[in-house]
Amino acid sequence: EDQVTQSPEALRLQEGESSSLNCSYTVSGLRGLFWYRQDPGKGPEFLFTLYSAGEEKEKERLKATLTKKESFLHITAPKPEDSATYLCAGVIDTGRRALTFGSGTRLQVQP
């Protein structure tokens, strides 16, 4: 059973059209939730870390939030350069550091 699930799989937005990406997790003991951006053929680029429900972090047009069951990545007034795959990953087990990744959301922002 997938422990980190992302939706939607793909999202196409017009420039300036705000939206949210979802990351849900099925384990009760999540130790940390990470958001990454991945461009085609490149490595994941770190965006945010969230540790506790209610926590929020912002960077430019992106804001990440965390509840007890899911995280959202809100994109406000996106630009074409925000087009990428957005990955979320969790540290699932106590004492471990391995990241468990979701499948990602492919975001395309059209001018």
Place this chain on the structure above:
Amino acid sequence: EPEVTQTPSHQVTQMGQEVILRCVPISNHLYFYWYRQILGQKVEFLVSFYNNEISEKSEIFDDQFSVERPDGSNFTLKIRSTKLEDSAMYFCASSEAPGVGSGSYNEQFFGPGTRLTVL
């Protein structure tokens, strides 16, 4: 800005051959990781390394795989006898030592990857 580097960017090998993928983690980081991503699939954890030994490994990381920190800067992944299904992007990552207190998992910074193609 410090970054993780990986070489080569693309490696083509014949099935059954040994390959070594190389990484230079960020200099003050103490935890090192390998992940892989088969085309169109999720990023999957392989192994983590701390204090000159493996600290975690996944089911994927079987006897075919080994890791080494041969000197103060490099971190390598060796695949002894490559199989077709080993074709993937391999990412190295590194993170700082854990912060003080529980629940502190420092960010893992990823390299650009090595694309391994096994023919």
